[in-house]
Amino acid sequence: MTGAVFVVLLLGGVPIAVVLAMSAIFYIWASDNTLLYDSFAQQMFSGIESYGLLAIPLFMLAGELMNDGGLTRRLVNAARVFVGGFRGGLAYINLLANVFMAAIIGSAASQIAVMSRAMVPEMQKEGYSREFAAATTAAGGLLSPIIPPSMLFVIYGVLAQLPIGDMFLAGIIPGLILSAAFFLIIALIGLRQQFPKGNWMSGGEAGRAILSALPAALIPVAIVGGILGGIATPTESAAIASLIAFVLGAVLYGELKFRNLGRLFARTAVNASLVVFLVAAANVFGWVIIYEAVPQKLAAMLTTITSDPFLFFLIVNASLLLIGMVLDGIAALILVVPILLPIAVNEFGIDPFQFGVVVCLNLVLGLLTPPVGAGLYIASAMSGATPTGIFRALAPFLLSVLVVLILLSWWPALTTALID
Template structure:
């Protein structure tokens, strides 16, 4: 009966955090277990009683300060130095700038919104179709959950109780592979279409663009470098990155106005509170799942199908793809990870870091696939293109993601080599 209540609320357009809380409450009431009832609030609080989760609002704040402080436009100019002269150069600039942004923002939806405003009008002005420009920008947003820092990695690290810094390291090679695959796709599309010819900057312009970008480049170094060298935890690195973004925006670029800080803080608090509340309610729902021994029952069913870890991961990839089509990535991660991770570790001896990278990349595909496809609608709202027109242009990029997922499933070393 609890499952029926869950599905009715979910497809009744009730916010997923409320769905999780009410479904858990319904189960507790139906079970008549007073111990579960008295522990409800305690379980919600324990879900967010984790120092690592503080990184989420801090990464969000870093992205907001970056946008307001003029760092985004300077990163785009720096990308132009390296790839702007190739035919179709602006498409490459779009992807390279997305790589830079992925190393700072950590949220695919936020990155898609920022880069759609920055890149699509510029590409359209130079002769690219609006749909292709929007699709390239949306695809670049898929780099955000893989290239560290990643909000999904932070949440997964908390759920799996593994070091978040190591989780960031696990995403570096997959992120570079995915970026390379996207560059190849743009090159292949360019062979069949007459992309506008790019132009290289003069030496003086290139030096100026790189010099202007240097302060902004401090942010990913502050985040990833601090973690790699053991100087700071991911949460402390996020705090340092927020401070660096603030200092650069106000003192170096001077585009960030102090009068805007109140609005930035309020927007960050609203967005991060939604994620934190979702984690709290999901912890109660996960508690019910564990109480009912659902992972053990599901493991018994799956192990009758295959004993091969690779085949298991392929099954998981297919299942997660469809789950991501109807659930937000963060919500799906919180729901699925506590169920599937014990099966992956205990029954198939799959490394938790490999599994985390696979599950996070797979679920974020839901941002760009109907019927929910929040990323499609964000890109559509920012550019004026129709969601399905963007989706048709995304086919090659989605195929590349599927190929990378198969490689990550077959070669665990792609995620564990740097650990």
């Protein structure tokens, strides 16, 4: 009956956080268990009582400060120095700039919005179709949940009780592999469609572009370097990144105006509160799932199907692709991890870091796949291209993600090498 309430509310367009909380309340009411009533508020609060979750609003703040402070534009210009002269150079610039931004923003939806505004008009001016420009930008957004820092990795680390710094390390090699796959896709499409030839900057222009972007490059260095060097926790690194972005935007570049800070902070607070409330509501829902021993029942069913970890991964990947098509990535992550992680680790001996990277990459695909596809609509709104046209242009990128998912599922060392 609780499942029916969940489905009805979800299909009725109720916000997912409210769906999770109301489904848990209905279960408690139906069970007439006074212990569950007494523990509801406590379980909701305990879901967000984590130091690691502080990294989420801080990473969001760093991204907002970068956008308003002119740092994003300078990083895009620096990317032009390295790949701008190749045939299809602006497509490579788009992707390389997305790699830079993925090491700062940590949110795929935010990255797609930011980079669509910056790159799609420029690519159209040079003769690229609007659909391909938007698709390349949207595909670059898929790097954000994998290249550290990642909002999904933070939430997964909290749910799985794993060190978030190690979770970030697990995403470095997969992020580079996915970036290389996207570069290859652009090269192949460019050969077929004869993309416009790019122009290399002169020595002086290249030097000025790199010097202008070097201070902005301190932010990903501060985030990743601080974590790898054991100097700062992910949350502290996010705070340092926000401070650097503020100083650079307000003092060095002079583009961040103090009069705009109130709106910037309010925007960050609203976006962060939505995520935090979702985590709190989903913790209660996950508590109900565990109380009903759903993981144990599902484990018993799956172990009758297969004992092979790779086949289990394929089943999980197929299921998550369907879940990601209808649920937000964060909500889906919070729902599936308490159920599937114990099965993966205890029944199939899968490393929790490998499982986390595969799950996070899989679920974020839902941003770009119908019927929900929030990322498609964001890219469409920012570019003016139709969601259907963007999805068609995205197909080669999505296929390459599926290949990378299978590779990561087959070879654990790709996610655990830097941790071990």
